[in-house]
Amino acid sequence: MHNKLKGLVVVILCLGVVLALAGCGGGGDSSAKPAAESKLSGNITAVGSTAMQPLAEQAATQFMAKNPDVKIVVQGGGSGTGLTQAAQGAAQIGNSDIFAEEKSGIDASQLVDHQICVVGMAAVVNPSLNIDNLTRQQLVDIFTGKTTNWKDVGGSDQKIVLVNRPKASGTRATFKKYALGGAEEAAGIEEDASGTVRKIVKDTPGAIGYLALSYLDGSVKAVSIDGVAPSKENITTGKYPVWAYMHSYTKGQPDTAVEAFLSYLMTDDVQKTIVPQLGYIPETDMKITRDSAGNIKNK
Amino acid sequence: MKINSDMLGKVLTMGAALLAIVSTIVIIIFISTKGLSTFINTGISVKEFLFSTTWFPDRAVEDGGPQVGVLAFLLGSIIVSLLAVLVSAPLSIACAVFIQEIAPFWGQRLLQPAIEILAGIPSVVYGYIGLSLLAPFIRNNIGGLGFSVLAGFLVLSVMILPTIVSVSTDTLRALPQEWKEASYALGSTRWQAIRLVLLPAARSGLVTGIVLGLARAFGEALAVQMVIGNTRKIPSSILDPVITLTSAITMDMGNTPMGSLWNNALWTMGLLLLLISCCFILIVRFVARRGGITS
Numbered sequence A: 001m002h003n004k005l006k007g008l009v010v011v012i013l014c015l016g017v018v019l020a021l022a023g024c025g026g027g028g029d030s031s032a033k034p035a036a037e038s039k040l041s042g043n044i045t046a047v048g049s050t051a052m053q054p055l056a057e058q059a060a061t062q063f064m065a066k067n068p069d070v071k072i073v074v075q076g077g078g079s080g081t082g083l084t085q086a087a088q089g090a091a092q093i094g095n096s097d098i099f100a101e102e103k104s105g106i107d108a109s110q111l112v113d114h115q116i117c118v119v120g121m122a123a124v125v126n127p128s129l130n131i132d133n134l135t136r137q138q139l140v141d142i143f144t145g146k147t148t149n150w151k152d153v154g155g156s157d158q159k160i161v162l163v164n165r166p167k168a169s170g171t172r173a174t175f176k177k178y179a180l181g182g183a184e185e186a187a188g189i190e191e192d193a194s195g196t197v198r199k200i201v202k203d204t205p206g207a208i209g210y211l212a213l214s215y216l217d218g219s220v221k222a223v224s225i226d227g228v229a230p231s232k233e234n235i236t237t238g239k240y241p242v243w244a245y246m247h248s249y250t251k252g253q254p255d256t257a258v259e260a261f262l263s264y265l266m267t268d269d270v271q272k273t274i275v276p277q278l279g280y281i282p283e284t285d286m287k288i289t290r291d292s293a294g295n296i297k298n299k
Numbered sequence B: 001m002k003i004n005s006d007m008l009g010k011v012l013t014m015g016a017a018l019l020a021i022v023s024t025i026v027i028i029i030f031i032s033t034k035g036l037s038t039f040i041n042t043g044i045s046v047k048e049f050l051f052s053t054t055w056f057p058d059r060a061v062e063d064g065g066p067q068v069g070v071l072a073f074l075l076g077s078i079i080v081s082l083l084a085v086l087v088s089a090p091l092s093i094a095c096a097v098f099i100q101e102i103a104p105f106w107g108q109r110l111l112q113p114a115i116e117i118l119a120g121i122p123s124v125v126y127g128y129i130g131l132s133l134l135a136p137f138i139r140n141n142i143g144g145l146g147f148s149v150l151a152g153f154l155v156l157s158v159m160i161l162p163t164i165v166s167v168s169t170d171t172l173r174a175l176p177q178e179w180k181e182a183s184y185a186l187g188s189t190r191w192q193a194i195r196l197v198l199l200p201a202a203r204s205g206l207v208t209g210i211v212l213g214l215a216r217a218f219g220e221a222l223a224v225q226m227v228i229g230n231t232r233k234i235p236s237s238i239l240d241p242v243i244t245l246t247s248a249i250t251m252d253m254g255n256t257p258m259g260s261l262w263n264n265a266l267w268t269m270g271l272l273l274l275l276i277s278c279c280f281i282l283i284v285r286f287v288a289r290r291g292g293i294t295s
Helices: A002-027 A053-066 A078-088 A136-143 A170-178 A194-201 A233-237 A256-265 A267-276 B002-042 B046-051 B071-102 B103-120 B123-141 B149-174 B179-184 B188-200 B203-219 B224-225 B246-255 B261-289
Strands: A043-046 A068-076 A095-096 A111-125 A159-164 A206-211 A243-251 A289-290 A296-298
Touching: A002 B179, A043 A053, A043 A078, A043 A256, A043 B123, A053 A068, A053 A095, A053 A256, A053 A267, A068 A078, A068 A256, A078 A095, A078 A111, A095 A256, A111 A170, A111 A194, A111 A233, A111 A256, A111 A267, A159 A194, A159 A289, A159 B149, A170 A206, A194 A206, A194 B123, A233 B046, A243 A256, A256 B246, B002 B046, B002 B261, B046 B071, B071 B149, B071 B188, B071 B203, B071 B246, B103 B149, B123 B224, B149 B203, B149 B224, B179 B188, B188 B203, B203 B261, B224 B246
Parallel strands: A043 A068, A043 A095, A159 A206
Antiparallel strands: A095 A243, A111 A206, A111 A243, A289 A296
16 A cells, blocks of 8 residues: 555656656757757747737747757747747747837847738727728727717717727737827727627627737728728738737847748748738738838838 | 655655745745835835826826826725625525535535536636626626626626635534534524524634635636726726726736836736735634634
């Protein structure tokens, strides 16, 4: 009996040690030592924006299939976490949907920006509303709480319900900056997850919110701003202003394995297949560029 | 051989106990240093933090910011969890009495496991049910947006039910059988025995259960966050949306950089939650010591 018990304890302890070791391996060290000339190896941790997570995960799976000695762990946690972890060197890649310069508390000078793709954002309304277009001013009035009934902007007599993202959200920051011209939104319902925002806007009469275009599935209606639809075409040519880069930040210049992964993200494998599949716009399709201050240039 | 396995057991349990104590202390130190830096490093006063409702942690200094007043979150937490306990406590105690005194056989065989299963349902499931069924039901039949104080405390009251029920049944079970027999011998009915003898005798245990339920309600984040609408305002009616400390923390935590004022303010809110739950634990200890059941 005692021996049995002891055996069990030993087994449990061994399991614990194995698990602990496995856990350490994931967080691990990035000093990639290329074994052969062409063979990449190393551990990469990519942390940050949940909007970028599906893209990073799919690309990582494909990359690991091609380079079996490279282990990539993709985690969410939010843009702030991504930027902090990258700046502290705790993660090799920090994913963010806003520029590091736009986030206070981050020393952007030591981070190197790799822009992977672009995501558009649109105001979305409950599908039963007969609203397809709003002027910029109407949009600002609605989100600042000045307009409280849809009949004031050409809709039916229905109270407006605001559905916001939390103040720290990258989507909110982009929407506020480029759609609302920086105007402060009125207090409304706030939801952490884009999926929940979509569900609430879909279910609640008179609701308006905003979503990344990758979340549009036909259950809510995207609204044009000043007659310009939030389409891929209008974003790549700079006609529709509400979009953001998806950034992968590294601290200083990346090492070989990380660099290989980042350049893999820019190959046709990713840009022409995974990126559009997930509803993002390939960086390579953009005809304009935008810097952290919002200045737009032709490519 | 025997000594060895005794030693092993001793070392293992001692190790586990030490680990628990050390981690508690480390967590408290960590949260305190993080949480207090809002006051120490940025000169925001405790009064402003606790009694202001303006929450603009991202506002630049030249626009009068940053402002971190958490009164709306704190009141939201208090309102939602107190209402949840108000609904849940009588129900739970009635359940416990039923299980233990009225229908001991199928109460203990069926009802108690059924209630314990409620504790095993993940909170995201409660939240999703609330979001998909309860909120639309409230919107269509009672009014408002559906995302409201009402939805929040209803979901919570179901979630804390198992906590209160299991503590209460344990207390009732621990009561000496002779007390019940004595009251029957004096000619009381079953209802009189329950109301006048058993419940008063179990008072401290019942209060402990209620306080534990309240603490659980206070700390619950996910399910509540999904159904209360998270509007940063003090609600004026039970159908208004509301926000709690926990949902305010979880919504912003991932998107604020470590060490920024905003992030520190979230830690301060965490510290506040820790202090409140410490208070609850102290109350439980106090209640349990006074008038405990000594058989």
